[in-house]
Amino acid sequence: MNLTFELLTSIIITIIGIYLFQKIQYDYRLVNIFKKYPLPTLIKSGGIIDLDKLYIFVQNFRYRVNARGAVQYTVDGNIIKILAGPGELEIVFEAWGFLDFYRIHRSIKVVE
DSSP, X not given: OHHHHHHHHHHHHHHHHHHXXXXXXXXXXXXXXXXXXXXXXXXXXXXXXEOTTHHHHOSSEEEEEEEEESOEEEEETTEEEEEEOSEEEEEEEEEEOSSOEEEEEEEEEEEO
């Protein structure tokens, strides 16, 4: 009786461990995609930033664009157009993983 109980307990703990490992691995990949998505670190006025390809990897996410300095920009769908001004553009990606809500900040320097 004790051996059966220990075996069932071990199996249940192993299943829960595998389940949690998969969820943690998904969240790690989600954050990794946002951190390693190729965005330029320096862009000139008149340039564009295309986020359409990011929707191939992650479907349910939002992003916000914040300007620091005299940067003027427009957002058309998933394309950010830099109109004028030097400064810095900050893109904040927000997404729900299985275990938590993640917010990743990426900044891009804008030169004239």
